Amino acid sequence: MNILDKIIADKHKEVELKKSLIPVSQLESSVLFEKKCTSLAENIRNGSGIIAEHKRRSPSKSVINQGLNVQDVAAGYEMAGVSGISVLTDGKYFGGSLEDLLFARASVNIPILRKEFMIDPYQVIEAKAYGADAILLIAAVLSEKQLNYLADTAKELGMDVLLEVHNQDELQKSLEVKADMIGVNNRNLKTFEVSIDNSKILADKIPDRFVKVSESGISNTAAIADLKGYGYQGFLVGENFMKTDDPGSAAKKFITELKSIV
Numbered sequence: 001m002n003i004l005d006k007i008i009a010d011k012h013k014e015v016e017l018k019k020s021l022i023p024v025s026q027l028e029s030s031v032l033f034e035k036k037c038t039s040l041a042e043n044i045r046n047g048s049g050i051i052a053e054h055k056r057r058s059p060s061k062s063v064i065n066q067g068l069n070v071q072d073v074a075a076g077y078e079m080a081g082v083s084g085i086s087v088l089t090d091g092k093y094f095g096g097s098l099e100d101l102l103f104a105r106a107s108v109n110i111p112i113l114r115k116e117f118m119i120d121p122y123q124v125i126e127a128k129a130y131g132a133d134a135i136l137l138i139a140a141v142l143s144e145k146q147l148n149y150l151a152d153t154a155k156e157l158g159m160d161v162l163l164e165v166h167n168q169d170e171l172q173k174s175l176e177v178k179a180d181m182i183g184v185n186n187r188n189l190k191t192f193e194v195s196i197d198n199s200k201i202l203a204d205k206i207p208d209r210f211v212k213v214s215e216s217g218i219s220n221t222a223a224i225a226d227l228k229g230y231g232y233q234g235f236l237v238g239e240n241f242m243k244t245d246d247p248g249s250a251a252k253k254f255i256t257e258l259k260s261i262v
């Protein structure tokens with residue numbers, strides 16, 4: 001079993017438990033469930049394009065930064081001028097939680113992506129109830145039917161969908177899904193190998209109706225200038241900001257430098 005298989009096996013157990021404890025009707029009665037979402041895709045098109053991630057730890061890097069307050073991180077990112085914030089809500093492998101999403105929501109007005117291993121529409125409803133504007137779907141772990149069903153659920157709730165692929169087969173089964181953004185993950189989630197070239201290889205196979213997002217392993221502005229040449233407008237950056245004492249300041253410096261070179 002690779003790490004992705006383990007995460008998904010655990011996720012099935014977690015979601016079944018949650019469904020038995022908190023009914024959908026309770027999620028739907030959340031005040032945030034009524035909140036109108038802000039489009040992450042639109043913000044990417046009209047802004048810096050940076051989606052900055054709140055990421056305490058990960059299977060590939062172990063601990064990145066456990067000592068920060070999610071509200072401070074989110075507020076710092078917003079001040080820095082990012083287009084959106086990605087909040088990891090998986091507890092076991094990333095040290096995140098739905099409370100992180102809630103606290104981030106309370107701190108900022110810009111779009112928030114719930115970064116989670118989505119396998120069930122229950123989690124999409126949960127994302128909306130905790131204030132997310134967008135969800136992530138990972139093609140590597142979902143069938144075409146599941147992708148369609150989960151994306152349709154998100155769209156019905158007014159959320160944007162970032163559909164993540166790592167190779168051409170995953171991209172192929174994603175093309176008819178009602179996603180707003182296609183994200184190419186530069187990290188192979190089974191081996192953890194990272195290569196920005198992955199985004200370059202898949203770039204011209206992604207139709208223009210999708211906002212193109214490059215994800216993972218982005219550690220300098222030159223990489224972004226390069227990826228923009230391949231049509232990418234969105235850039236998901238986690239560790240590069242989170243490994244510092246002040247991720248908001250790191251993002252601000254990064255965006256200022258980016259503006260001076262592109």
Ligand SMILES: O=C(O)c1ccccc1NCC(=O)[C@H](O)[C@H](O)COP(=O)(O)O
Nearest residue numbers: 058059060189215216217218237238239
């Ligand atoms: O980051 C990991 O180790 C990882 C392992 C298994 C599944 C998913 C994983 N990461 C999720 C992500 O996609 C990244 O957190 C995100 O793209 C930011 O990446 P980075 O800038 O390299 O922190």
